[in-house]
Amino acid sequence: MSSLVLAEHDNKVLKDATLATITAAGQLGGEVHVLVAGAGAQAVADAAAKVAGVTKVLLADDAAYEHALPENVAPLVAGLMANYDAFVAPATSRGKNIAPRVAAALDVVQISEILSVEAPDTFTRPIYAGNAIATVKSSDAKRVITVRGTAFAKAATEGGSASIEPVSGTGDSGLSTFKGAELTTSARPELTAAKIIVSGGRALGSGEKFHEIMEPLADALGAGLGASRAAVDAGYVPNDYQVGQTGKIVAPELYMAVGISGAIQHLAGMKDSKIIVAINKDDDAPIFQVADIGLVGDLFTLVPELTSKLNAAKG
Template sequence: MTILVIAEHDHATLKGATLHTIGAALKLQAAGAGDIHVLVAGHEAAGAAQAAAQVAGVAKVLHADGPAHAHALAENLAAQVLALAGGYSHILFPATAAGRNVAPRVAAKLDVAQLSDITAVIDAHTFERPIYAGNAIATVRSRDAQHVITVRTTAFDAAPAQGGHAAVESIPAVADGGKSRFVGEELAKSDRPELTAARVVVSGGRALGSAEKFNELITPLADKLGAAIGASRAAVDAGYAPNDWQVGQTGKIVAPELYVAVGISGAIQHLAGMKDSKVIVAINKDPEAPIFSVADYGLEADLFQAVPQLTQAL
């Protein structure tokens, strides 16, 4: 029962989601599954393959290097995984936009049910996953011979990036299937930490009232804390913040060490995206706001007075 983890990388280094997915694989291994192999499919991606080889717990790295993987097109990556799938009982993807794009293709071709967004490993065939926006946890057992799994990365500790000595095996890269082509990309550049990987996140809600107030209050506080900036869907819909800052069921799932929610009421969809944070601080003038039900520290106050005072105190 060997495990295959599909790595996400930038061709030079591994993304944090990969380390958390390997962390889930380690839980599977402890539950009775076999060795952990990591697939690094890329173009001139020797750096990422070497990084994967150093991760503690990894037994082997499979390095598929070719032009077809230059832009991580889902069709080509799925074909690469399927070329290897026969030797593995568990195939794990991070539950990121990229992982969710590839995993269903693999599951469909293997004619197995996908196990989505797992948050705990019970045994080699049984897992937990959230349903109803995280209000209930389903225990799912699969009788399929192979398990295609997406892993909620915030639910598992990252595997140590150092300490491993896995062998790197070069394997043939699949040819471009021609089903899609890379046209271009526009990447948002920021000096701040990536939202899903940040240790501290400061998020603002609709109560801030405008994009100007959002920037005036949230940005200085985030600067003082060295934090990534997030936003509720209401704030994004109102134009206070860009879409890629949205935290919640239809945005990004985060679990930082510290999450500061400013002017966020705590709708169930938002809580689904941040309630696993280690420490939650809520600032809201409504004592009945649902955010206080999950907050470790709550400040019932006018955010327009409290946030500048907090920023100044820091």
């Protein structure tokens, strides 16, 4: 069995989501090849070739793939699948955009956000916002799979010596055009890669209070800064801060939930964290059911006090 993994990248750096996906693909058995579709992405291909477990890197270097438009990348993948048994993509915005189109082109059923590989044709995946785990078995000749990155260990970035082979596809389909992107830049760690995350909820009351209370805490811990959907919907922070079923799925070593009640959709995005700390004035808040450490009280008093003590401990 051979698998084709879609590389997540920005044409410069190979993203960590790819490493977990490579691990999952390796558990299917057989060779693991990585597709790097981009423009000027030789550095990404070089990095992918060094990843342990990768036997070949396919580099599709074309202006049509610079922004990973799914209307352009999906036909490229579908064409390459004649030589593969499985297409495996990270369950990121890019992967979720491309994989369904590939599945449709191959006329197979997509298996989404797998948590484990039980056999080459059998997988587990979350349903009902993660409250139940389904075991699914595929009878399709070719499989299209997306991988929840927090469920698999990251493949080692050194140790591999894969060959790099140029490939070409149909190029620009003419069905869509990239117009621009408005990206939030931050000196803090990116949420899906952060080892510590602090997230704020609607209880903070306003965007001003969110930044006043949460940013010093994040800085004291060197943490990524997240938010609940309620805080995002209220306009406190942009939606790329959102953690949860419809936001980012994270599993840091430490997750601090401040003023977050713990709706099922939020828990689905962070309950795999190693240690969960919750601060909430409502001692019946659902977040305390999954928290390892819970602190009941006024966040406007407790969080500044905690931040002060952390800064004092740092000297």
